[in-house]
Amino acid sequence: MKTLQDYIDKLNALNFKDMYENDFFLTWDKTDNELEAIWVLADALRFMREHNISTKIFESGLGISIFRDNSTRTRFSFASACNLLGLQVQDLDEKKSQIAHGETVRETANMISFMADVIGIRDDMYIGKGHTYQKEVVDSVTQGYKDGILEQKPTLVNLQCDIDHPTQCMADAAHIIHEMGGLENLKGKKIAMTWAYSPSYGKPLSVPQGVIGLMTRLGMNVVLAHPEGYEVMPDVVDVAKKNAEKSGGSFRITHDMADAFKDADVVYPKSWAPFAAMEKRTNLYAAGDQAGIDALEQELLAQNAQHKDWCCTEELMKTTKDGKAMYLHCLPADINGVSCEDGEVEASVFDRYRDSLYKEASYKPYVIAAMIMLAKCQDPAQTLKALEERGILRKMK
Amino acid sequence: MKTLQDYIDKLNALNFKDMYENDFFLTWDKTDNELEAIWVLADALRFMREHNISTKIFESGLGISIFRDNSTRTRFSFASACNLLGLQVQDLDEKKSQIAHGETVRETANMISFMADVIGIRDDMYIGKGHTYQKEVVDSVTQGYKDGILEQKPTLVNLQCDIDHPTQCMADAAHIIHEMGGLENLKGKKIAMTWAYSPSYGKPLSVPQGVIGLMTRLGMNVVLAHPEGYEVMPDVVDVAKKNAEKSGGSFRITHDMADAFKDADVVYPKSWAPFAAMEKRTNLYAAGDQAGIDALEQELLAQNAQHKDWCCTEELMKTTKDGKAMYLHCLPADINGVSCEDGEVEASVFDRYRDSLYKEASYKPYVIAAMIMLAKCQDPAQTLKALEERGILRKMK
Amino acid sequence: MKTLQDYIDKLNALNFKDMYENDFFLTWDKTDNELEAIWVLADALRFMREHNISTKIFESGLGISIFRDNSTRTRFSFASACNLLGLQVQDLDEKKSQIAHGETVRETANMISFMADVIGIRDDMYIGKGHTYQKEVVDSVTQGYKDGILEQKPTLVNLQCDIDHPTQCMADAAHIIHEMGGLENLKGKKIAMTWAYSPSYGKPLSVPQGVIGLMTRLGMNVVLAHPEGYEVMPDVVDVAKKNAEKSGGSFRITHDMADAFKDADVVYPKSWAPFAAMEKRTNLYAAGDQAGIDALEQELLAQNAQHKDWCCTEELMKTTKDGKAMYLHCLPADINGVSCEDGEVEASVFDRYRDSLYKEASYKPYVIAAMIMLAKCQDPAQTLKALEERGILRKMK
Structure with a gap:
């Protein structure tokens, strides 16, 4: 593509009118056209x-941010996206404001939103909680807007929940699309979303779930690989199956990493915690059973340790398509001999793909900005045109 | 009102020239015209x-913010107001900067103000301290400006001190004015500012003090109700008395909640700590007497527990004017069976007024923005006109 | 100077083209013309x-800020500078993001920089670390830019490292230049950079090092005074010697505070820790030897206590040029009887120079803004012209 008009033309060929004044929870809430609009608009903004x-x-x-977990990458991506569009980030630090669930979610959501155009939430720690909390916030501000309390309904951007990590997976997909030269070229390509060993435990499930929920939309042959016992959320497996059927791609689960890597065009080896264990942990946490949590942690670490052979090695990489599959990761990765003794990936593999991994991450701010703009502008193609005609420089020379 | 010109005309009929390059400490420092200018300008900005x-x-x-107490609502209101006018909020986190009183207040105040147009301070914890600290900051930057150190004098906005909570009370009043259809309609109306039970203790006095200090200005019949022993600052009681005399309203104190609610047009039931106890606590704190503070806390909690019947019940609400007085609260409220067992208000009462309460809160960002603009623009009516003529959209479509 | 054109003409007479897309680590990396460009542009912005x-x-x-030490002054100066130019500050709080050295510096530096135009870093705690870390960040983003990961290379502004504190020293120099009526008037003037007693220990060496490294450039007669055992980094002493030779000024070290003050035009009395001790402390820290660190601390405090007579007294001030040398300090100072019993300076001396000290500090935001602009605009003189012609008011009237 060479001119802004090319992006505008692409947008004009898509139907995404329902995104206006809407929210972004899960990729599978959206139509194919809507997802494509995000990628096109992200490219246009870039x-x-x-x-x-x-x-x-x-x-x-x-732009309000609520981070219920430490974050650097997503925090800066959200801040960058807001800044690119002219919004000022205001972080809701819950430690400074003692917010509890229940009635007060509704209250706080309204109190912080009088001049909020977007709310970005990361809440991925407990199964069954993050997505529910995001829904509750959106219901609250939607009601507030209808009741005339808010002058605008802030749009929600899911910055990671217990179910999906859409800004990450949409950025991952943007990267694949660019590397493969277009969305249509993903059809029939094999992607291996595989578990990998990490000395830590309890990593969120939202990335593997988000990847199988999204990539099956794009006509890809998606293989989810993990040791037995590391199952992801069953609902998302169902989503992946249905998506694959509809898109002409495929979806299967294997317990053999080599099987997944074999002839893969893309590999995504990454640690996560078993869904059942995370559910158990959430219940122990709710019951305040710290001894139970500690015991579970030991159990999980011991379980993990049996699978140190699940590592993205040079040897495995050689078995991929022409020995040079794309290697993806949401970062930071656990790298053998660098950030840990045994980890998700051999250092030489990681090093070879470093630039590609950073490029992958670079799409996230644009994906978030596109999500915001699609919720806030009734005719984004027209807005792009107006921005071009206005011709204000981002930076004076 | 239908056009911006209506607000401009209203502003032009008022005299508020002394607000220019001035500060906002207490509502009773200001003339009636000056307060009205805030409400009119807040409405215009909205x-x-x-x-x-x-x-x-x-x-x-x-826009510098200094919060010496946890805050969500006021923090976001201040951030919203600054952002609405184009200022970037920079929080002075005193834990990160080890600021002490004395000489260093003067130094720090200047060091943070080289490019500060406004300083918002919340310091409500200790009797005799908050207002004094705000004065010290203002004296420091005023001197800095006179001495040619600062290129502008930042204006102070009191975001709550030990004496008054003007941004809250001005927002409360804005809400009443809108609900009653105009400032003139407040004359002769009865407002009950009453104590209510809360399981916590030591809530600031600035809200009841601010309310009786302000509402007596507006020709209202103000009744302050509390159990014996829960007196507010005597100086503010004097202010309220004098205001009532001057405005043609009235002011009285009762120790009977029912008496206060009877035929009231507006009720504001809210917990606070006795002034004398707070003074004692401040002295114990200064003496580093933690045992004394703990003992006082137990004493106050026991004292509170004798007044659980001070609750805003459905029964009491029925005794108000036509059974439907406006119900105000600065939020968050202690709601029976929701945020505590026994609290300030019954859940059904709170629920019925929820929208109204959120609307009440929604005026605060605009009140703060108006305070800033009145201190920063020599002819705000003219500035509004210029903004309209400039015609830049807040959000592109 | 009366018009913006005067500043523009001054800039046009200087050669600073290598500053474009470059970084600011140490003043002695820069040419005389480049330093002068900073002062001229800072004045123009003011x-x-x-x-x-x-x-x-x-x-x-x-504008990304990374503070590895508490900071008020520098934090607000950086925020002010960024805001003045239109950048939004985003603080990288390393506690929230668990960043380690090694590979992850490269990764984090890129991850936070997708839309970063400037990175400001303060890292002055450990000898041999701060400057190295800043270099590592710059190498990382330079590589990221070359590899097409970043769309722009953020410029680094050293907000204090273990070697130099250029934003402070350039502000100090700006103050002297203004007080003396021009850069050329500094030639032949005597400046005493002297150690002074403080009840704390372990204050950074970057200020004395920065001062001797910079003021020797300006043809000044620089005297570094400290008790034996309080030597600064030998490399910087070498820099100062060479600078003095080249500029026609002089540099010498004395262990006699009175000798340094005698007939001085400028005095800068300030505590610092011995370089050798700080190096030892860094090694103990690296070895995790807390007992060793505690022992060293006691040793240093005992050593300090032998030099309480190193204080900037009225008596000493009388011995300076006409008894009224300029008195400089980076603030906060340890003031006798105010912030400590015995400290760096007598209260009456400090009080007399308070305005001057605050003025000194006021140059820092402009110095930082100038550093950013010189790295970001290819022809800053032209940019100033364009800004003037654009004629947008900073604040509407």
């Missing part, structure tokens, strides 16, 4: 930034 | 935002 | 702000 054209559509407005 | 007209009067500049 | 002309050259973009 094109404009590269050409030093300001994409500031807000003169004022807040 | 009108403009609702009509998607940017009110960004600053291209750069910082 | 002139524009005083004349209410917006200097916002960025419509969007982040």
Whole structure:
């Protein structure tokens, strides 16, 4: 693509009118056209930034972030996206504000939203909680808007929940699309979403779940690989199966890493915790049973230790398509001999793909900005045109 | 009102020229015209935002916030107000900067103010301290400005001190004015500012004090109700008395909640700590007497527990004017069976007024923005006109 | 100077083209012309702000701050500088993001920089670490830019490292230049950079090192005074010697505070820790030897206590040029009878110079803004012209 008009034309060929004033919870809530609109708009915003054209559509407005877990990458991606569009990030630090669930979610959600155009939430720690909390926030501000309390309904961007990690997976997909030269080229390609050993335990399930829920949409042959006992959420497995049927791709589960890597075009080896264990942990946490949590942790670490052979080695990489599959990771990775003794990936593999991994991450701010803009502008193609005509430089020379 | 010109005309009929380059400590420092200018300008800014007209009067500049107590509502209100006008909030986290009183207040105040247009301070914890600290900050930056150290004098906005909570009470009043259809309609109306039971103790006095200090200005019949022993600051009682005399309203104190609620047009039931106890606590704190503080806490909790019957019940609400007085609260409220067993208000009462309470809170960002603009623009009516003529959209469509 | 054109003409007479897309680590990395460009541009930006002309050259973009030590002054200076140019500050709180050295510096540096135009780092705690870390960050983002991961290379501003504190020393120099009526008037003037007693220990060496490394450039007669055993980094002493030779100034070390003060035009009395001790401490820290660190601390405090007579007294001030040398400090100072019993300076001396000290500090935001602009604009003189012609007010009237 060479001109902004190319992106505008692409957008105009898509139907995404339901995204206006809507929210982003899960990729499988959205139509194919809607997902494509995100990728096209993300590319358009990147094109404009590269050409030093300001994409500031807000003169004022807040982007609220709620991080219920430590975060660097997603925090900076969200801040970058908000800033690119003209919103100022205001972090809701729950430690400073003693917010509890129940009635007060509704209250707090409204109290912080008087001038909020977007709310980004990361809440991935407990099964059955994160997505529910995000829904509760959206219901609250939607009601507040209908009742005339809020002058605008802030749009929710799911920055990771217990079910999906859409900003990550949409960025992953954007990277694959660019590397493969177009969305249509993903059809029939094999992607291996595989478990890998990590000395830590309890990593969220949202990445593998998000990947199998999204990539099956794109006509890919998706293989989910993990040792027995490391099952992901059954509902998402069902989503993946249905998606594959509809898209003409395929979905299967294997307990053999080599099987998954064999002839794969893309590999995504990454640790996660078993869904059943995470559910158990959530219940222990709710019951305040710290001894039970500690025991479970030991159990899980011992279980993990039996699978140190689940590592993305040079040897395995050689078995992929032409020995050079794309290697994906949401970062940070557990790298053998670098960040740990045994981990998810051999150092030489990681090093070879470092640039590619950073490039993969670089799509996230644009994906988030596109999600916001699609919820906030009734005709984003028209807005892009107006921005180009306005011609304000992002940075004076 | 239908057009921006209506607000401009209203502003032009008022005299508030002394607010320019001035500060906001207490409502009773200000003239009636000055308070009215805040309400009119707050409404004008809200009108403009609702009509998607940017009110960004600053291209750069910082809004410094200093919170000496946890805060969500006020923090976001201040951030929203600053953002609406184009200022970037920079929080002075005193834990990260080890600031002490004395000489260093003067130093720090100047060091953070080189590009600060506004400083918002919340310091409500200790009797005799908060207001004093705010004065010290203002004296410091005023001197700094006179001495040519600062290129502008940042304006202070009191975000709550030990004496008054003007941004809250001005927002409360804005809400009443809108509900009653105009400032003039408040004359002769009865408002009950009453103590209510809460399982916590030591809640600030600034809200009841702010309410009796402000509402007596507006020709209202203000009744302050509390159990014996829960007196507020005597100086503020004097202020309320004098205000009532001057405005043609009235002010009285009762120790009977039912008496206060009877035929009231507005009720504001809320817990607070006795002034004398808070003074004692401040002295114990200064003396480093932790055992004394703990003993006082137990004493106060026991004292509170004798007054669980001070609750805003359905029964009491029925005795108000036509059984449907406005119910106000600064939030969060202690709600029976929701956030505590026994609290300030019955759940069904709170639920019925929820929308109204959120609406009440929604005025705060605009009140703060109006306070800033009145201190920063020599002719705010003219500035509104210029903003309208400039016609920049807050959000592109 | 009276008009912006005067500053523009001054800039046009200087050669600073290598600053474009470059970084700022140490003043002695820069040519005389380059340093002068910073002072001229800082003055120009201040002139524009005083004349209410917006200097916002960025419509969007982040200014990342990394503070590995508590900070108020530098934090607000950096925030002010970024805001003045249109960048939004995003703080990388390493506690929230668990960043380690090694591979992850490279990764994190890229992950936070997708939309970062500047990175400001303060890392002054450990000898041999701060500067190295800053270099590592710059190498990482430079590589990221070359590899097409980043769309721009963020510029680094050293907000204090173990070697130099350039934003402080450049602000100090700006203050002297203004007080003396021009850069050329510093030639032949005597400046005493002297150690002074403080009840704390382990204060960074970056200020004395920065001062001797910079002031020797300006033709000044620089005297470094400290008790035996309080030597600064030998490499920087070498830098100072060479600079003095080249500039026609002089540099010498004395162990006699009176000798340094005698006829001095400028005095800068300030505590610091011995370089050798700080090196030892860094090694103990690396070895995790807490007992060793505690023992060293006691040793250093005992050593300090032998030099309580190293204080900037009225008596000593009388011996300076005409008894009224300029008195500099980076603040906060340890003031006798105010912030400590015995400290760096007598209260009456400090009080007399308070305004001057605050003025000194006021240059820092402008110095930082100038550093950023020189790295980001290819022809800053032209940019100033364009800003003036654009004529957007910083604050509407």
